[in-house]
Amino acid sequence: MKKKFTIAFVVVVLSFVVIMAHDKVFSLSKNNEKNDNYLTLKEKLKILGNINEKIDYFNTDYIDRYIKYKSTHPNKSNSNIVLEVNIGLDQEFYTNIKKSSNVDTTFVLVNKFNYLDEDYIPSKLETIDANYSLGEKKLVNVARISFEFLAKKAKEDGYNIRAVSTYRSYDYQTTLYNNYAKEDGVNNADQYSARPGFSEHQTGLAVDIDNVDNDYMHFENTTEFTWMQENAYKYGFILRYPKDKEYITGYTYEPWHYRYVGVDIASFIYKNKITYEEYYAKYIMK
Template sequence: MPSEPLIALALSLLISLAPFLPAAEKSAPEEEPARVVEEQPALSAEQLAALAQTPASWFDEPALLDALSKLPHYDETRAQRYLAYRTGGVWTLEQVLRIVNTDNDLPRFTAAVDADPDDGDLILVNKYSRLASDYVPEDLVTVEPAYSNGGKLKSEVNDAFCDLVEAMWAETGLHLVNASPYRSYQTQKNLYARYRTQYSEATTDRFSARAGYSEHQTGLALDVIAPGGTLNGFKNTQQFVWMRDNAHRFGFILRYGDGMEYITGYKFEPWHYRYVGVDAATFIYENDLTFEEYYAYYVKK
């Protein structure tokens, strides 16, 4: 929810914008003098930040689209889809843009399309983008045994991971273990089925990917732990703190961030990292983006 200072600033901003926002139609007098509408001044960074955190329910339909159009990544071709989030008082303007621009307003799985292998390290695999059952990445290699419990990764990812582990050791004296790298379609299918014997489909979908919808099948993703540790305990380790702040230096991103389930489709996974290359990882880290957003704004377009 927006903080009180942001709400106050947003209210002030709405009042200042009122003359420029679309108004309801009125019966015009028989003779109405021509009106001169001054050009609206550009919003400051502070005003844009406040506007982004304003609840969508504060606007009528024309005003909502007008307000959204002032924010980065507004897409007029998705206008009608943005309007679906006007009521309910749940989503901010920024969240509306993030949801619709990443297609999270569409039904998961049933609206899925085939992932594009030509995207290389930037391939998107999620609940809207699936891999074929026979997809196997090229150049899989066995992960360096000193840094892994076994398994494979793409060659360049393995090299980057080894560099990362060695840097962590050199800078902090901490070790890191790759607990779960590449998984085949069948392995993921079996894993998901096992979880389904314990949890409902809705609950399972929050933490386990269905077969064909797992990044692990790309050979670009891995789960890490501290030596002798567990996945669930990783967030309480110094290794996690270092990974959160430094993984991008080696081309990795924290894939399923805290509070981003409405975009990524998965609850917070501090142990799950995805290789996208140093340039993309650094940009994502510095701009606080999900990979879904990066893909929508800079890969897909």
């Protein structure tokens, strides 16, 4: 009888201890949650100096990232804090990735934060006039037409512009990237080649060019490059990976790679000397 009583007593005490411990842990985690979300939106906006009122591309969803980025980059202007976080530059390339929106339009943004599906093939892919391409090369309808206008005008002015790489399928990009990574290592390959799904060439809106006589890698030193610098935007094309913008685009300078965005956007980007990432984050992204 006494033994039974002792066992019952021990069970009651143990249960009590377990319940207390659980409550303690539970209340601790609850407190932590409360601390993380302690500041109200109004207080967070105040920390940022209410810059939301002055910057129309301010996105409340990113407010914690703005605060964190500002604390690690105190010398950046508020507009750059907001712009760079909107682009995703507070995170490493190829992290925090999301599926591209505006797919199958000339607005689509594909970069190291925004990818296309493995099975995505643009509609309206058309073959470029053989006079202006190396072998059979395809671009999306509007880009194909504009590229031919551009190349034709260049020819009239005495210059040769030829498409050497245009639309590339997901599978082709996989082979290309894997070969570079095997030869050169992943870190080096990432500087000049896109991982599959992250290549702008899969949109059918990007074109690598040469001047027929020199390899595209030497395009910068040709008179055709000078012509492109002065005229590409008039046909809706932008130099997609400019010099000194590597930290935004994630790619080293590529004088041969152009992207069709339409005449209005190309003219704006050309005149303001910005990248498509900056334009997109300011004017297209919601």
